[in-house]
Amino acid sequence: MPTPAPPRTPPRLWDISPTVAPDAPIFPGDEPYSLRWTARLSPDCPVNLSAITMSPHVGAHADAPLHYANDAPAIADVPLDTYLGRCRVIHAIGAAPLVTVAHLQHAEQDLPPRVLVRCCERADTVWNPAFTAYAPEAIEWLAARGVKLVGIDTPSVDPADSKALSSHQQLRRLDLRVLENLVLDDVPEGDYELIALPLKLQGACASPVRAILRELQ
Template sequence: MKKLWDISPPVDASSPVFPGDTPYTQRWAATLTEACPVNVSAITLSPHVGAHADAPLHYDPQGAAVGTLELTPFLGHCRVIHAIGAWPLITTAHLQHALQDLPERVLVRTCRQMPLDHFDTQLTAFDPQAVQHLADLGVKLIGTDSASIDPADSKQLPSHQVIRQRGLRVLENLWLDNVPEGDYELIALPLKLMRADASPVRAVLRELP
């Protein structure tokens, strides 16, 4: 069996959300009793809770919903690059040591330990020029352990706009604490939510042959 790394943080009522976003809540619509053979729950959450894929609709009023996206960018050869301590912005210089023969998917670890119990208002974001450079190298998907590829207080979202202009896909809130730098197979498929601006993913890395 090839080794797997589960890079999805736990999702429950304690999961951090962007300030003002909808947190995870759960109630039981049915519970196991002599009269009922099953437990059935109902959940409410923002599609940006936990590991998730943004859709163009998130940052473009005319953008595609997540359920319509081609799945290929979310599945295949990827590289994990460490840029720990790169705050406030990941620049090309932080990534340069790992850009040789780059696959189409790049995941960047920015935290020594991902905050699982609070929202990090000082999250590490991407310099939009670094996003442009990755796109120039043929990258189709960028992932991060931050909650956003732009600063938490950004209103213009310049890195998201580069993603939009260059047709890249993005994964956020990945749990990369225990993942060494190197190449892996990424599996992080979004749900087929036909009107949503994002989707939760169960993201995993699998060792290459």
């Protein structure tokens, strides 16, 4: 009898989504997460039911092009394929105030279509207006190498005080997708499978995602 093959070890998963909670850091003036109960288990009720209110930009999220252009698609109308597939995590820890091309060049070879940049030693758990963003030139450089989705472990690809939103406008011009507010604290630099599907929210400017990375096998 042939020796049976040993069972395959399931690929490792990294949850790169922060917890969505009332104290989650948000842009000043944005709608925080709130939960209320509309029904509770009792002799007269067989279930617990809750209702939530929140900005779709709380926690890990995908911006829709509508977020930065009035005539652009809402999140329910954005194709899903970009949010699923091979990606590279690039470390640019300490980069400030912007991730530049120089922070990315060491990981340039054979870039997959998705790139997530880790800027933070530990992702912020309180609002920090001095967070690191992308230089618009870095987004253009990535797009020129076939990248279709960029991500970052801070609240935005543009600085908190930006009015021009130059990096978001680069995303629009180059037809790239974006993930923001990721948690990459424990993720080594390298290649993974990204799974970060947005919800089909009609008319919305963004959607929360449960973003994960899966070990390649």
